[in-house]
Amino acid sequence: MSLSSSVSAWLLVLLCATSGAYCLRRAGRSGGGPAAGEAAMGFGMALMAVPLRLGGDWQTPVLGAVFCAAALHAVWLLRGGPHHAHHLVGSLTMVYMALASGAGTGGHGHGRDAGLPLLTGLLLLYYAGYVVLGGARLVTVGGPGTPAGPGEVIRACRLTMGMGMLAMLLTM
Template sequence: MHGPAMSGWLLVALCGATGAYCLARTRSCSGEARSTAGGEALMGLGMAAMAVPAAVLALPRWAWLGYAVVFGAAALFALRGAVRSSHHRHHLVGSLAMVYMAVAMTSGGGQGGHAAAGVPLLTGALLVYYGAYVLRSGARLLPQAAVAGTPATVARQPELAPACRLAMGIGMLAMLLTL
């Protein structure tokens, strides 16, 4: 993606670590949770690969088309469960956003450092969606208010998956801003 190199590398680190955690999480769960963790791992690692600063690695057009194919397949997989689960709908939107960014990069962004250009209305709609997603996800990480006079403490170690989803949402916002 395009933008300052330091922010690109920070995005690579954030998304790569998130994707690696989700990949490790697939080993400890089964069924629907495993499928969700696998989708999140693909998204995180794919975002990390796409966020490598263009000044370091200018990918050829066919590589961006490869990203579009991989995330198009992920979108079809997410479409299966989109009817029954809002999380699958989110994966569907995320996969389609990755396809959109990869296609935008084929229009010049992946060739010699020219700026990528997306459709402003679609980019704006995705920015609004991910902005709302990040705010909602961040609010869910806040401690819940005390119930019936008990202090608001966390009884068990919180799972990192919600924080990883928040991190990927922030990463997606950053990537969309570069279009």
């Protein structure tokens, strides 16, 4: 792994962990809900993005189980309406990436040939659209000099995780 890709990976870890921490704080105040799932997603993405394999092949099954649980939580949230479908897509994407990264290189890191090209391409399109639309919504919220409110910070956190997903999919 080159120095620049290692630095990029650690920046992605930091970004995802920070988003996870913010969502965890939000979940503590609101009693869980979507923020708890977003916190799990942020921390899981941070762990998956760590460029070092931390002792053995435990990461693939553990991350797979965590994101399967997050997918079940997202299905539960769908009772409240289809606006929670993104959480389900995100959780299933993380299951896919955990399995593909473990299988693609014998469980020792992200492999270039890991995953199904068509599925990876569709997920790349989904997250590219999500990031572009999320960025456009964030830009149109306030004008220059307008202080960011809690709604904008939540949108920025979600946009950050969408960009992280896009970056992780690009490495597959």
